[in-house]
Amino acid sequence: MTHDIAGTMLAALDDAASGIRDRAAYCPDCGSHPADLCDGDADRLARADEYDRLAAQLPARCGLSALLTGGA
Numbered sequence: 515m516t517h518d519i520a521g522t523m524l525a526a527l528d529d530a531a532s533g534i535r536d537r538a539a540y541c542p543d544c545g546s547h548p549a550d551l552c553d554g555d556a557d558r559l560a561r562a563d564e565y566d567r568l569a570a571q572l573p574a575r576c577g578l579s580a581l582l583t584g585g586a
């Protein structure tokens with residue numbers, strides 16, 4: 515995997531997690547839910563956490579640890 519592809523994947527994971535969190539922040543269902551989090555967003559936010567974990571592991575797993583310190 516090249517640095518370009520890894521960087522794009524990290525950006526995509528970051529965008530996906532951010533999008534999920536933005537959407538949950540403005541979700542009317544969450545606002546009216548007793549737990550302040552509707553079922554759909556609970557699932558999506560769990561996925562966003564998985565994206566974050568994957569993004570954190572990806573550079574090391576692919577031997578691209580420079581991405582962690584040098585910026586993508």
Ligand SMILES: [Zn+2]
Pocket residue numbers: 538541542543544545551552553554555
């Ligand atoms: Zn929601």
